Amino acid sequence: MPFPAEIKENALVSSGRCCCLCHKFCGTKIEVHHIREESEGGDNNNDNAIPLCFDCHADMRSYDHKHPKGNKYSENELKRHRDNWYAKITGNTGLAGRQEVVETDKHVYSRLIHLLPWDGSIRVISDNNFDGSSFRYEKLRDFDSFEYQCRNPAFEFIDPDLESLRAKLYTIIHCLSATLAENAFPTTMPGDFSVPAEWEVLQPMRFHEVVSKIHETCREIVETYSSLVRTATRKLGILPETMLTTSDI
Secondary structure (H helix, E strand, O other), rough: EEEEEEEHHHHHHOOOEEEEOOOOOOOOOOOEEOOHHHHOOOEEEOOHEEEEEEEHHHHHHHOOOOOOOOOOOOOOHHHHHHHHHHHHHOOOOOOOOOOHHHHHHHHHHHHHHHOOOOHHHHHHHOOOOOOOOEEEEHHHHHHHHHHHHOOOOOOOOOOHHHHHHHHHHHHHHHHHHHHHHHHOOEEEOEEEEOOOOHHHHHHHHHHHHHHHHHHHHHHHHHHHEEEEHHHHHHHEEEEEHHHHHOOOO
């Protein structure tokens, strides 16, 4: 039985329609998950509800109790993640007002801009259409560095608007990396890769699906990156060029 409309609305408002685990903004692509399943005695109340993106919700559903691998989220852990994110949303006033919040987020932003400068991999994907033409993987190394840094729990904004954009950027970049790893292959030129041009004749459906997915993902990365920079400029009062000169880079 689904949550009552009022409970679901409370959860979505409290989370800002962001996933309480990965923190990305979901819009309509969000589920309100039962922390304890109804079949196990879970209630349809606020304390048993946690908003999750489709991917994180799928993790909850796909865990195999008979053949456990990894570590399942405990009920208490899910509640702590939810409550911490709700508190972050509640404390958001539209501008990062407290000086300690601003200073902390400046350091995170400084690191992010150092890992993902506009004229690096972001510029490469905005200029390359990946439709059979070759590209150099080394020019996308910024994305590898960013993904690696995102594993660090300290690499997180306090401000929820900035954090949801960082989380979304990570998710989309990870999607692009996975798509290229599966569908781009070395060419005769050392260091160059491409989606095989011959697929357009031999596997036209696959070719157009892959190219379309790459185009859409690249567009989302550039748009999300731009939104993050604009939001950081507004909230933190700094420009990316300024951040590149900070001592912690």
